[in-house]
């Protein structure tokens with residue numbers, strides 16, 4: 001445990017270490033929304049967990065830095081941002097750990113929702129706080145000693161993360177069975193037990209708009225949901241960024257079969273638009289692995305799960321799986337020409 005006689009340079013390094021860990025947690029937290037396939041998801045979740053838990057290793061040092069700065073700057077600088085940052089960082093780490101250990105909701109509140117909101121708040125306050133207490137780079141920052149310390153911090157953070165993961169597995173805690181993304185299993189093979197989840201503000205529509213408009217090569221075809229059950233099946237995992245996943249057998253029509261008639265552009269994308277206006281754009285080249293599903297686990301989709309037809313997008317996070325699909329349109333624009341996450 002450090003004492004009050006902490007050298008000034010060590011205080012600087014503590015602050016830089018915190019900033020580095022917060023930068024890694026923030027970046028990997030956002031990246032976590034983009035990855036859905038096991039290996040990248042595992043790497044991102046491990047880096048995120050290690051950097052987040054690593055913050056705890058610096059708490060004893062930071063508390064010395066804080067006490068010293070109190071004596072030096074009493075009455076000169078408004079400490080409100082600093083204390084809000086400490087509180088919000090604590091809440092972010094706590095909710096991250098509660099999600100990892102225990103599950104997705106506590107008392108009806110989505111733990112990961114609170115975590116993400118607190119994490120984004122932390123990121124904003126870090127910027128305010130760092131601007132207010134700027135540390136200029138110095139030559140000593142890249143000394144051999146500083147590099148060894150950085151390496152030690154990274155190793156300690158990874159060891160702490162591995163210890164937590166190992167502990168979860170050994171004790172049989174729910175967290176020991178998490179998927180690579182960190183999600184907990186909910187309702188696999190049993191759609192009635194699978195959560196109904198809306199992204200932000202979308203709601204289950206009254207009018208299910210049971211006709212689907214298929215737009216390609218300047219022509220529009222209208223199809224009824226009944227025409228879309230062509231017996232193509234696909235077993236795929238729906239993995240929501242809210243922290244749960246379920247594996248189901250989906251049935252309907254593969255998108256490449258549906259689009260087989262029209263002349264398709266080389267490259268290009270496909271817009272999948274809900275009757276609510278919610279939409280995602282995917283590369284046309286992926287059409288062979290995408291399914292427009294009318295059934296789940298052998299039964300017609302429920303209203304909440306997207307009846308009469310929804311997109312099934314294996315390997316992509318849940319927000320790509322557009323429900324209540326009303327329109328499928330082939331477009332020339334690249335798939336990335338859209339907001340990175342839906343805005344509805």
Ligand code: HEM
Pocket residue numbers: 022025026028029030032033045046048049050052053055089092093094095096097099100101112115116118119120122123161164178181182183
């Ligand atoms: C600077 C802010 C953040 C900090 C300090 C932080 C910290 C943490 C910690 C300590 C954990 C638990 C790791 C474990 O026990 O293995 C965690 C889990 C998680 N965090 Fe964050 N986080 C932050 C921001 C975010 C953001 C912005 C997102 C998403 C946009 C996010 C998404 C997640 C997810 C999905 C998990 C679960 C991963 C798993 O279960 O392995 N975090 N976070």
Ligand SMILES: Nc1nc2c(c(=O)[nH]1)N[C@H]1C(S)=C(S)[C@@H](COP(=O)(O)O)O[C@H]1N2
Pocket residue numbers: 194195196197198199200202203238239240241274276278304305306317318319320321322323324344
């Ligand atoms: N139209 C529409 N489709 C949507 C959403 C939405 O809010 N509106 N939410 C998405 C999200 S975030 C997830 S995780 C899945 C959830 O599917 P489920 O409710 O069938 O479990 O649907 C996706 N499709």
Ligand SMILES: [Mo]
Pocket residue numbers: 197198199239240241242318319
């Ligand atoms: Mo989701």
